[in-house]
Amino acid sequence: MNRAATRSAQYQTVLDALRNRVAFQPNGRFQSGPTSLDEVLGGGFTVGTLHEIYAASEQDGAAALGFAVALAGNAAATKPIVFVRPDFLDEEAGCLSAAGLRDMGLEPSRLILVRTPDAKETLRAAEQALRCKSLGAVIVDLWGKTGVSDDLTATRRLSLAADEFGVTVFCVRRSAAVTASTAATRWRLAALPSIPLEANAPGFPVFNAFLLRQRFGSSGRSWCLEWNRDRKCFKEHSRFDEGRYEETPRSPPLPRALLSIPADRQVEARQGFAGESRAAGIRQRRSA
């Protein structure tokens, strides 16, 4: 009995040690703006991990790229950023524009651009870049399949390297089917109509970010996020509905006087509150 007790105590200490090893302890977190997003992510996006961003359709490639650039600017406070992409993407989806980067809030001189011949070299160069501790973030821009027979191994190597040296890596996947990976968070990104400025001009970029998977947390929620370059944070809007956004948080309805409508008599429609005349019409029909 004594021996059994000591043995179970030993097992307990071993199990606790293992649990601590296996428990996800990120190197740090960085905030992105809206509190609901940061809460679901457990305090913010994790530093030193792989974040995958899938473009929802062919048109949303640039949106996914913009999202990754915005997050990377926050992840790497002042440190340099390495951007790796295959060179055929220049013809397919366009080159990176320095002015565009600056308009998204990223200083172009912080960026090191690596143009690789194919997708396999892209992953290899990204892994090599991750071994440099002094970088802030690495953005990998991929089109289609990764070129490696096993996607899981490729992303696992990236996340291991990121964890070892503490560099965050963002992987933008265009025109690719979602496959299993060891990413900390996986997003599906689409562009949404922006809130117009004067004279019906397009406003700040708005993204629909759907959290497909979170490694240690809940998933399955989507956010409408508007990127504010000057404050370098996202602003959340409620769901896009009938061509308009509603400002969040939606305030609870205030108590106000309700009009009483007689059930047996006809009520003439009044201008203004369309809901009232509709309700009156329905009540009338029911009674009739």
Add this chain to the structure above:
Amino acid sequence: MRITAADEAALKLGLGAGLALADAHARVPDITVAACDSAADGRLLHAIAEACDRFSPVVAIDPPYGLMLDVTGVAHLFGGEEGLRSRAIALIAGHGLSVRAVIAASPASARALCRFSRLTICPPGEDARFVGRLPPAAIFGIEPETARALARAGLRTVAEVDRRPHDALAARFGASFVTALGRTLAREACPLAPLRPPPEISATRAFAEPFTATAAIEGVLRELLLEVTRALAEKALGGRRFEAHVFRSDGARRFLVAETGRPNRDPDALLRLYSERLASLEDPLDPGFGFDLIRIDVPVTEPLAETQPDMEGETLIGQEQVEDLIDRLTARLGRNRVLRFEAQDGHEPYRQARLVPAIARAVTQGKSSVRRAWHAPEPGEPPLRPISIFPRPQPIEAIAEVPDGPPIRFRWRRVVHHIARAEGPERISAEWWRSHPQTTDTNAPTGRCRDYYRLENTQGARFWVFRDGLYGTSGPPPRWFLQGVFA
């Protein structure tokens, strides 16, 4: 048609250069004639010069069919001067050419002895004696009229010419003739104009037995790098560019370069760069019959102090780490694939920044402190420039209000986009000071003034579209193009 060159058998029969072809046919009916192609001859001579690079990095071409090598101090690698000469002859004769080689104290005297005598190696200090016996045509760079004038004057050897008072010769034939005479007699220095400038520091390993194991090259490179970095350390220099030449026994040569962003003399880091380079070669090094000589040259060096003063602590080490990463990526992928943005003074949108190799950055930063700053974007404005830009604008079909309305809908890559929001036009006129090449490509914009519009379609995708040309002006009708996509 005249004969320009003849082989030994023809020379024995009396058919030499300058003879008319008809006369030659008349004398000897069965002769083989080939058309003279001096361009191909020049290329062949260049190829042989490249092959002779194994003996010495200083190789000069002596037209029309000669080479001059500076073999000062390299003879010991090939078993003495005799060994060097026989190996050079074997290398070139192995390709089916008849060759004669002479080693002497100065290039001009070696050239004279090679063309006009049967001497093989001129003993040091005896150049004047041996060259003196040659005819005046052997003087380096002599004109035919000068040679004829000397013959008419009865001077039959170079020694006789030399005994004449030099100022009389200078008065008659020019001062350059006297200099050429001095150079031919090895009295004055004769500089060579080599094909490639000789490197400051260089280390060579020659193998008596050619080896075929490609994996052994790294070991040899390590030894050579140790030697080279020791030489750099003695002179307090660091190398920026390291060139490795790997010679095969049949004359072929491969060339491997490792570049660094900062002056470097750490053999381990350099060996890592070379391993990356070897690993990324498209066609791996083919040993053929074996490698028998490997040389490392350091053509570009910069001063490098003994120790780096560590003023900023962590930041300096961080910067070095990033530059080390750039070196390794450049070694693997190439100089033009690892890039940085540099601001440029440009009018058109995609000329406002250009991509420069990241490895070249370190030098420009040290030399000039004027670096153009980026224009800060206006606060409160949405992105006015797209994140993805097509350098060649994509033609689209658009329906827009005339004369300057934004498109209502357009078609790009077979997808129709209905526009919900638009802003514009932003007029960016063409860079009139650049001459636009007149292209007949109907899919390219002409160099006219452009009106840019920021568009957003009903799904939310945002585009940057321009109209090339204005309605109502003369010329071809305006056309619409897509320049970029916003986030």
